[in-house]
Amino acid sequence: MSDIARALIKETIETNDVVLYMKGTSSMPQCGFSSRIAGVLNFIDLEWKDVNVLADEEIRQGIKDFSDWPTIPQLYVKGEFVGGCDIITDMMISGDLDTLLEANNVSFNKEAANKVREANT
Numbered sequence: 590m591s592d593i594a595r596a597l598i599k600e601t602i603e604t605n606d607v608v609l610y611m612k613g614t615s616s617m618p619q620c621g622f623s624s625r626i627a628g629v630l631n632f633i634d635l636e637w638k639d640v641n642v643l644a645d646e647e648i649r650q651g652i653k654d655f656s657d658w659p660t661i662p663q664l665y666v667k668g669e670f671v672g673g674c675d676i677i678t679d680m681m682i683s684g685d686l687d688t689l690l691e692a693n694n695v696s697f698n699k700e701a702a703n704k705v706r707e708a709n710t
Contacts, residue, residue, distance in 0.1 A: 597648065601640060656670045
């Protein structure tokens with residue numbers, strides 16, 4: 590990965606509370622896994638930054654190298670890598686995502702998060 594890509598990734602995750610590196614955008618995901626996480630984040634009224642890895646091959650590979658995680662999407666909260674689709678889905682259902690967001694003072698709609706859990710139990 591180039592120094593430019595590394596610097597851009599680092600700046601993006603450090604200057605935004607929540608970042609999702611995804612295929613597509615928040616309004617138009619281009620894979621099912623990206624769509625699932627984007628849907629959850631949008632439903633719980635979370636403010637987040639989307640980074641479309643399909644728009645830049647260097648960022649697409651760079652984020653995999655940066656996190657040492659082989660797949661996309663990848664979610665970051667307060668500069669820390671949280672996980673991909675399966676991990677975020679499990680955290681949402683268990684309530685661990687709420688705990689993580691609350692611990693990092695990231696605002697979201699708790700009532701909507703509870704609705705997601707109710708619909709998936």
